[in-house]
Amino acid sequence: MQMMNVEVEKTVFVLEQVRHLTESTYVLRFSRNEMQFLPGQHLALGLPGAKELREYSIYSGVHDDFLEVLIKEVDDGIVSRQLKNISKGDEILVRGPRGFFLTPAAVSKPGKLLFISSGTGLAPFHSFVRSYPDSDYSIVHGGRNISEAYDLEDYKKELFTICTSRGDKGDFPGRLTDFLLQNELDPKARVYLCGNSNMIYDAMDILHAKGLPQKQVFTEVYF
């Protein structure tokens, strides 16, 4: 795994593509400009000239010749709405990469990796799986319905469980916390959680109650 990590100080990148996955969720693809990064790291993005920047996990893999982020438009949000309205050829301010979520020292140890995410919290795990598809990973992802299993074809189907709290499709009809409660956990797994803080706190309580040592749990909180 690569260790190089050169931070780009607020540079302008060019948007190559916007891919709308649902009414509110989209993928921005932009020039990579030879940026080196590690899966799990994030970028701060914003419009040129705008004061506001927000963090977004890198969604693409280390071998891709472009950068991608997965963004959900937040009702009344500033940056997630601004970025939804840009088009191919437009410029975007990029700062980063930053962060230490899926550090190579931790993820490359032998043993299973369990990735737990809600909503766009899937992004760092997508980057990881795209970069290292043969890793010993499994994913438990929670969303309201199956449409939140973004780019499902990029994962090995048997390693991806989508829990749907409001839909009857998906692998588990219910919240991901119910899935965790009802299923066995490998006590040696290293568990990575990413998404909103309520999900992360609830899931951590369940992991703790099931006896998973705190030192095997890593988190990235979005909001």
Ligand SMILES: Cc1cc2nc3c(=O)[nH]c(=O)nc-3n(C[C@H](O)[C@H](O)[C@H](O)COP(=O)(O)OP(=O)(O)OC[C@H]3O[C@@H](n4cnc5c(N)ncnc54)[C@H](O)[C@@H]3O)c2cc1C
């Ligand atoms: C390290 C890190 C990585 C992140 N990576 C991603 C990512 O890959 N994709 C992504 O979509 N977001 C990600 N976020 C969240 C993102 O940075 C912004 O907070 C989000 O896009 C809202 O920004 P905004 O300017 O549109 O809203 P603001 O004007 O800042 O309004 C923020 C309000 O929206 C709430 N909020 C923030 N995010 C969400 C959400 N997803 N759903 C519902 N409410 C929300 C906040 O609690 C707050 O009340 C990440 C955050 C962090 C800290």
